[in-house]
Amino acid sequence: MQNGKIRLIFTPPSAAEKEQIRQGLAEYVPEKAVKQFLKKYHLLLAKGRRVEVYLLTSAVWDLYQQIHSYRHPYFLGLFLGELSQGALQPSLHVLAHLAESVKDSARAVTNQAGEQRFLYSHQLKPQHITQLPSKVNKMTKLLVVNEHHEGLGYGQLKTTQTGEHSIKNQRDLGWYLRRGR
Amino acid sequence: MVKNREAEQLAQKYGYREFMVERYLALFGAETEQFLKGNDVAIPKTIRVNTLAASPQDVASRLQAKGMNLESVSGLPYAFHVLDSPVPVGATTEYLLGYYMLQSPASMWAIEVLDPQPGQLVIDMCAAPGGKTTLIAQLMENQGALLATDISRDRIRSLRSNLSRLRVENTLAIRMDAARLSGIGIQADAVLLDAPCTGEGLIPVDPSRKQSRNADDITILAKVQQKLILAASQLLRVGGVLVYSTCSFAPEENEEIIDFALRQCPVRIVDTELPFGDSGLIEAFGHQFDNSLHRTRRFYPYKHHMEGFFICKMVKFA
Numbered sequence: 042m043q044n045g046k047i048r049l050i051f052t053p054p055s056a057a058e059k060e061q062i063r064q065g066l067a068e069y070v071p072e073k074a075v076k077q078f079l080k081k082y083h084l085l086l087a088k089g090r091r092v093e094v095y096l097l098t099s100a101v102w103d104l105y106q107q108i109h110s111y112r113h114p115y116f117l118g119l120f121l122g123e124l125s126q127g128a129l130q131p132s133l134h135v136l137a138h139l140a141e142s143v144k145d146s147a148r149a150v151t152n153q154a155g156e157q158r159f160l161y162s163h164q165l166k167p168q169h170i171t172q173l174p175s176k177v178n179k180m181t182k183l184l185v186v187n188e189h190h191e192g193l194g195y196g197q198l199k200t201t202q203t204g205e206h207s208i209k210n211q212r213d214l215g216w217y218l219r220r221g222r
Numbered sequence: 223m224v225k226n227r228e229a230e231q232l233a234q235k236y237g238y239r240e241f242m243v244e245r246y247l248a249l250f251g252a253e254t255e256q257f258l259k260g261n262d263v264a265i266p267k268t269i270r271v272n273t274l275a276a277s278p279q280d281v282a283s284r285l286q287a288k289g290m291n292l293e294s295v296s297g298l299p300y301a302f303h304v305l306d307s308p309v310p311v312g313a314t315t316e317y318l319l320g321y322y323m324l325q326s327p328a329s330m331w332a333i334e335v336l337d338p339q340p341g342q343l344v345i346d347m348c349a350a351p352g353g354k355t356t357l358i359a360q361l362m363e364n365q366g367a368l369l370a371t372d373i374s375r376d377r378i379r380s381l382r383s384n385l386s387r388l389r390v391e392n393t394l395a396i397r398m399d400a401a402r403l404s405g406i407g408i409q410a411d412a413v414l415l416d417a418p419c420t421g422e423g424l425i426p427v428d429p430s431r432k433q434s435r436n437a438d439d440i441t442i443l444a445k446v447q448q449k450l451i452l453a454a455s456q457l458l459r460v461g462g463v464l465v466y467s468t469c470s471f472a473p474e475e476n477e478e479i480i481d482f483a484l485r486q487c488p489v490r491i492v493d494t495e496l497p498f499g500d501s502g503l504i505e506a507f508g509h510q511f512d513n514s515l516h517r518t519r520r521f522y523p524y525k526h527h528m529e530g531f532f533i534c535k536m537v538k539f540a
Binding site: 114 | 365366393
């Protein structure tokens, strides 16, 4: 995040940005749960080439206030995601915090065989999907969870010519092994 | 000369640089060959369950269902040795979900000695890739604040990934030279200085270290360690705890640094309260150190069946 060439600006979100964050989470989680979740934190944006959204506990917020004039943070608190083109792209890990609250309408469940495929960035075929929302659009974006209802990543629903559903992998936790460490 | 011939023979037999074996002969005497043999014995992998995300029992059950043979680590209720595994330990779904971390018991003991508490302000001065940082956050129960610094651009990316994966949310990470950190002007309850070192203690897991360092590295790193421990002392509040650790056997990187700190900073050594480990050295290579260094702890692979490590706990008194 911190880069010698790009000056980052740390700032609390504007009212419009707050609304984008709220809406972004509400795609996956009921409004009430979003409100409860966000209530616990201070919101902070890091604006550079990208706009990153962080959630800070009071103690981390206090520490940030003490040091930010001396040194920009590289990373802080809980990374909520990125604001891009007026919408929040939630991070892979933030939905782990909210996994139990994720709406059925935003979640696809995969079996163990699908779990392994998905974590290696492959798409889910019909035989890997054990549960889909009752109403789905062709391009619905879903949180993919395993049989323990643990978030594995994001996918986009696709419908084949025979009417079967598959899920295209958009992002998954296996990213950590491929590029994160 | 007799000793040099012995060093040459042992260095050849066990694949070390000769200067290293000369030093080991001076430190360990008759036990040197046992020490060298011990470094060639594989150490089982150990995992640390991230109690911020899951319970040790649940994680153990799931991993055992995948065929892993686990054994509890005495004294560390969240840790298991992996005796055998049909699947890669660092690539399971549970690993990706942040339920556990691969970590050596010696690293975990360093944090147990630090004893971070929920609500405190803690500093981890050389934090990446974040194994110890995430354990500090775990023991702090994600409360209070943890300032983590590292100078390396590449390594701090790993720190970020691990903080996210292990669901840590009480940490603020900065990329900078920790020796300059005292300029920030904060006073912490506890500071961990797991100093950059020659890493001889890691030979059992990375035998390339038998050949990858030279004598100058010890001198260069000792200067860095001196700067860092001065900064660490300045970052502590009076009564605060400083833990200094390395994965080196070299007295120049361990006892000599602490001896320097005792002379330069208002800190004194206190017991680690660890029930195992050898006492720190009071004398090495003709140098005499402060007597209180016997309260520090040294771990050796051939004696303690874990990576080589040094831990010293200090308290700031003024």
